[in-house]
Amino acid sequence: MTTSFLALFSHQTQGGLRERLCNTLRQAIANGHLRHEQKLPSSRQLATDLSLSRVTVEAAYAQLESEGYLQRHGGRGTFVSIRMASPTSKTRTERSPHFSQRGLQVLATGGCQDLPFPHAFAAGSPELRAFPHTQWRRISNQVQRSLGSKVMGYGDPLGLPSLRQAVADYLALSRGVHCTAEQVVILTSSQQALQLLALMFLDAGDEVWLEEPGYPGARNAFLAAGARCRAMPLDAEGAVPLSGSAKLVYLTPAHHYPTGTAMSLARRLQWLTWARQQDSWLIEDDYDSEFHYEDRPAPALQGLAADCRVICLGTFSKTLFPSLRLAWMVVPPQLVEPLGRARSVMDGHSALLPQAICAEFLQQGHFASHLRLMRQLYRSRRDCLLQQIETRLTPWLEPLPAAGGLQLAVRLLQGDEAHLTAEAKESGLLLPRLSPLYAGEVQQAGWLLGFAALTPGEIVSACDKLVTLLSQPAQSSR
Numbered sequence: 001m002t003t004s005f006l007a008l009f010s011h012q013t014q015g016g017l018r019e020r021l022c023n024t025l026r027q028a029i030a031n032g033h034l035r036h037e038q039k040l041p042s043s044r045q046l047a048t049d050l051s052l053s054r055v056t057v058e059a060a061y062a063q064l065e066s067e068g069y070l071q072r073h074g075g076r077g078t079f080v081s082i083r084m085a086s087p088t089s090k091t092r093t094e095r096s097p098h099f100s101q102r103g104l105q106v107l108a109t110g111g112c113q114d115l116p117f118p119h120a121f122a123a124g125s126p127e128l129r130a131f132p133h134t135q136w137r138r139i140s141n142q143v144q145r146s147l148g149s150k151v152m153g154y155g156d157p158l159g160l161p162s163l164r165q166a167v168a169d170y171l172a173l174s175r176g177v178h179c180t181a182e183q184v185v186i187l188t189s190s191q192q193a194l195q196l197l198a199l200m201f202l203d204a205g206d207e208v209w210l211e212e213p214g215y216p217g218a219r220n221a222f223l224a225a226g227a228r229c230r231a232m233p234l235d236a237e238g239a240v241p242l243s244g245s246a247k248l249v250y251l252t253p254a255h256h257y258p259t260g261t262a263m264s265l266a267r268r269l270q271w272l273t274w275a276r277q278q279d280s281w282l283i284e285d286d287y288d289s290e291f292h293y294e295d296r297p298a299p300a301l302q303g304l305a306a307d308c309r310v311i312c313l314g315t316f317s318k319t320l321f322p323s324l325r326l327a328w329m330v331v332p333p334q335l336v337e338p339l340g341r342a343r344s345v346m347d348g349h350s351a352l353l354p355q356a357i358c359a360e361f362l363q364q365g366h367f368a369s370h371l372r373l374m375r376q377l378y379r380s381r382r383d384c385l386l387q388q389i390e391t392r393l394t395p396w397l398e399p400l401p402a403a404g405g406l407q408l409a410v411r412l413l414q415g416d417e418a419h420l421t422a423e424a425k426e427s428g429l430l431l432p433r434l435s436p437l438y439a440g441e442v443q444q445a446g447w448l449l450g451f452a453a454l455t456p457g458e459i460v461s462a463c464d465k466l467v468t469l470l471s472q473p474a475q476s477s478r
Contacts, residue, residue: 009050017052021060029069029080036083040070043078105224118453120462123407123432125453126318130377132370139360143353151352157344158336159186159328160355166362167328175289176299177312177330185329185339186350190285190315191217193329194250197283197311198225200342201247209249211239213437213444215257215285218250231439238263241271245278254289254297258409258437258448260401268301275309286314290371291452292404293379308332316358318406319371324354378452381459382408385451388463396470397446406452409434417445420469429465 012020028034041049043057050057061078064070071081099107118125143151158164164184171177171184187193194217202208204226210219212231222229230246232239238261239251251271253263275282284301302312315327331339343349361367385408389397400409412420417435424431434446451459 017056018059022063025064030084034080036080038080040078102224119430120454120458121449122430123448123450125450127453128321135366140357143356143360147356151356155349155352157349158340160352163355163359166359170362176303178303179330183330187327188325188350190313190327193313194218194221196342198222202227207246209242209246237267241274246280248281248283250283252285253301254286255404260403268304272305282310284310284312286312288318288405290319291375291378294403326354326358381451384456384459392467407448407450409448410446412445424469427465
């Protein structure tokens, strides 16, 4: 606080020292930097920091107390006693900033803003109320006691070695990924992984193939890099290769986003052969393979070929919690050093303390236990939502395959998607739209209904609102 006083005080040039200090404090209070009932430094401390005599500071405090700005309590200190209205932003007449074409493309995506937890039917949200907070807190305390200042400095752009090893072990056992710890790159998010790959592999005009419909975050990352994005159709076996070649191909083979289709083994082998022949890279987003409720998911595409042209990525945002800001990417050996160097330019590295805690959480077996419980919990909630749709919403909604994931894609059979979505928002119901996930002219109206973060009671309550919304004659006829 006193550092800020020093900067403000140095800009005051009119009057004596006492008056300059009074003006500094008045300005700080008027601008909202000092708020009602906030404690000020002691006169001795402030005098030392500003190189003033204590008499000068005492006189300034007394002056402002007489004016009603401050109130002094013996033994407790000096406090702001006036409540000022929040300063309003001034109307600016400057010209609009001139952004680059890439910047304009980023702005055109509309950005991404996640809603407070929990919110029906926000898609992709895990259940945070069932998280093992006790184990996490205990491990956090252990890590801080054992490592201390070792996790407070700068880190390796590729990630903390213990977490890279833990992730490699986990992926080998659960997903059949063939990698060493050295091939694992720790990032803040899967979106950062996509942006890093776009930076390193794409020049303006390069071609990228994406599934149709597909994840808009991937499309945005590639468009922002100046790439030409082509939509790949889907059939019962997964994404169908197009004619020609592409620098990158983005796939969700374990559980297609958003339809839920699982890519067949024959189609996986076809893609691996294609990538080898075209000298192209396949990006395998293994975004929710941990949450399959019927059969075990097929092993990762990355583990099917020794001379692999696959870059596999995933995140802990869904399996642990979003604010952890940790994700992983498995890359072939020849890409490790270049991507690590590029990552160091982007943002240096991920925070070391969360990495160390996450590594211990995995190594001590808590991660596997947590996933088992969440699979059971999410499956019961998916079943609850499906039952609500089948018994109450079949005239309007048709669910797509729901073998896994944190949300359920549904087709809208009657009514206007955009209008109904806006109406639902007014009643406190979020309905993430399905049609914007299509890049082409042919789009499917519907929604992605998130269920994982909602209790059965919350699911029923949200469906009550949805039934009311859809059953209004004026709306369903649109």
